[in-house]
Amino acid sequence: MKSRFLLILVYFIGWTVWLLLSRVLFLIYQPQTQQLDPSTILGVFANGLRMDLSTAGYLTILPALLIAISPGLFPKKISTTLRVITFVELIIVSSVTVADLEVFRAWGFHLDVTPLHFLKSPREAAASVAASPILSLVTLFIGMLLVGSYFFNRLIQQFVSQFEPVRWWIATPALLLAVVALILPIRGGFQLAPMNVSTVYFSPIAFANYAAVTPQWNFMQSCLEGNKYGTNPFAFFEKGQASKTLKSLYQPVAAHQPVISTIRPNVIVIVWESFTAKSVAALGGRTGITPQFEKLTHEGLFFNQFYASGDRSEKGLIALLSGFPAQATASIMTLPAKAEKLPTLGQQFKKAGYQTSFYYGGETEFANIKSYLFHNQFDRIVSKTDFRPSDWNSKWGAHDHIVYNRILSDLSKTKAPFFVSFFTLSSHEPFEVPMKTVITGSDEESLFLNSMYYADQSLGNFIAQAKKQPWWSNTLLIITADHGHRLPVLTSDRVRDFHIPMLWLGGALKATPRVIDQIGSQTDLASTLLRQLNLDASDFKWSRDLLNSQNRPFAYFAFNNGFGIVQPNRHLLFDNTSRQLISSGGTVHKEDIELGEAYEEESYQDFLNK
Structure with a gap:
């Protein structure tokens, strides 16, 4: 059962590292990075880590559930299923990473649901980004998929090969506790307010704060909240x-x-x-x-x-x-x-x-x-x-x-x-x-x-x-x-x-x-x-x-x-x-x-x- 716990933990760490490397890519791509001194750049990673951990937690939930509820499955079936789930997640994460690079460069904010409003006119939407280095971005996307697949497939293979038969009535409850534990990084800690964008803001320099935001987390939050027009989020004063x-x-x-x-x-x-x-x-x-x-x-x-x-x-x-x-x-x-x-x-x-x-x-x-x-x-x-x-x-x-x-x-x-x-x-x-x-x-x-x-x-x-x-x-x-x-x-x-x-x-x-x-x-x-x-x-x-x-x-x-x-x-x-x-x-x-x-x-x- 130890190898199953370790796979969940290492899988979570793997996604965290992957998101950190994506932030490096973001900083390299954006010209505003030249405004930041070394200590501020360090602050970008230190403060952005909490949101990376939250995003990695979301990405680990489904694989962790699979490991927890299927101790009786053959390791080969578990390995294949985990690889498929991971590949789908890699497509989503890499797509957001690459698209966000150009969206932020062009518009000055992270990818959210805004571009989705224009997909009803795909040719005009494509024209909006036609000045972007499309070939380079597509190449980068494919490269991320290949490297990510190789990395996670090796990780999965290494630990699944060590799986030994376990009694499900013992293993499943224990492994489910590991899944529940993911709630802690997902919400950003024990504080009263759960993870939100302002959690990672730390600098008077606007770009430094934006750079600390994890694009995948931001996009997910935008999809969940962006179309809710019920209450006024800018109610700063008493009525009238x-x-x-x-x-x-x-x-x-x-x-x-x-x-x-x-x-x-x-x-x-x-x-x-x-x-x-x-x-x-x-x-x-x-x-x-x-x-x-x-x-x-x-x-x-x-x-x-x-x-x-x-x-x-x-x-x-x-x-x-x-x-x-x-x-x-x-x-x-x-x-x-x-x-x-x-x-x-x-x-x-x-x-x-x-x-x-x-x-x-x-x-x-x-x-x-x-x-x-x-x-x-x-x-x-x-x-x-x-x-x-x-x-x-x-x-x-x-x-x-x-x-x-x-x-x-x-x-x-x-x-x-x-x-x-x-x-x-x-x-x-x-x-x-x-x-x-x-x-x-x-x-x-x-x-x-x-x-x-x-x-x-x-x-x-x-x-x-x-x-x-x-x-x-x-x-x-x-x-x-x-x-x-x-x-x-x-x-x-x-x-x-x-x-x-x-x-x-x-x-x-x-x-x-x-x-x-x-x-x-x-x-x-x-x-x-x-x-x-x-x-x-x-x-x-x-x-x-x-x-x-x-x-x-x-x-x-x-x-x-x-x-x-x-x-x-x-x-x-x-x-x-x-x-x-x-x-x-x-x-x-x-x-x-x-x-x-x-x-x-x-x-x-x-x-x-x-």
Whole structure:
């Protein structure tokens, strides 16, 4: 019976070692590891060990049960069954390990259920990671399977060969005690609270805490808890207190200075994929990447303190078209039953007698965008199938300049006033563009910047042609982004990843071209725009008029289980798991954190109430 106990113990230790080696691989793969000194790296392993032990406990339960309840089986049958179970576990563990490497590199958080929401559109999901080194990752996955199988098969063979006949009524109860003992590492010890992500957080450096989290444990927990939308996990205040805290942000509507020459202009909203401020020199970004946009900033109202509400496209579209803030642990667009209760700009323009249309070169089924567009009541939705395959890139759909040309053609036959929204895609991974390379280099950053240059060139050509159209003189055109981007890497300050441009221009704009430095969010577009048109914006409760000088300068954004706040001369990023700041700039006060918590609590409750 001793050999059976030893097999359970060594099997558990084997998985622990395997997970430790996976953490080594994670640290090697992630560029942020360069930020960590040796003592912090040691802390990553020391604190992450508890979660490794918990994960190893889960992986050992089934094999341990088999050993405990089958003392009478022939060793060969036990060995074969254990090998099959272990191989299946290796497939799962290795898949998560390899996928997590690229998910964290691209999105900055560990693999959870988020990517699963996009599997209904597998081609677009594949395109999202097309810039990843797929061949290298697949090779790594196969290598892990081969090495893991060899290691565990040798381990199983060595101990099973030592099994001797035992009386089941003695062996099974004793071995079941060993199975029960696995509960201790699984829950993380004897403490009152069981294992959770915050258990392994130990450092003021956010990446060090993330590195201490075991991806397999995190993914499992996300699958178990990620789709439960019953209670508000961000209930930080006594009832009613969060709402009172937010009152300073939402003052009564005041008179404003009109910036357009008519209350019924045509409106075109261009949502530029990944249009980060880091690609615009006027916003402290790289020079020479968006020269056409740079020229246009001198022709209109340039909002230089504008921030994305979230970190993904579907969250950005919701913020822009519905004025609804992004959530840290949910995406309302992926839940059509909730999304259909949101107010939308499409509906408002439809009521006002506008011809409405939405253009996207890709497939609108991705992330439930299509159902949301129908909720907007767009008269016309133009997507991938409306373009020739010869005009598509290899992954997403029609190139930007192709869609711009289609818009110009359609608008020549469209009755005014019209409302058009165009969501671009050429600057999305894998950054394939139909032009001669301008930004040289095969690395990811160079490819991204080159795609931004193409997107800028396409925009410039569109504006040049639009100015020749009879409808231009009565048109307001708004250019902004769906979200920012982690590239190009300029600093380690993540708030810059959410800083995006917004520009208003067009023949209907009567205001003198100038820079507007009012801090605001994507959620504020709806109220700002509708008030200029004297349309009702009261349904957009989270939206504020950025052209109302009495508004308090403020922007909120959400990322994976955390939020950020931007205010004059200061900003912060707050992690919900550790309940601590992970980044800040300027002098941040307790009241600033409480304001962010109040916003998060109230907006998530609104999400639950939909």
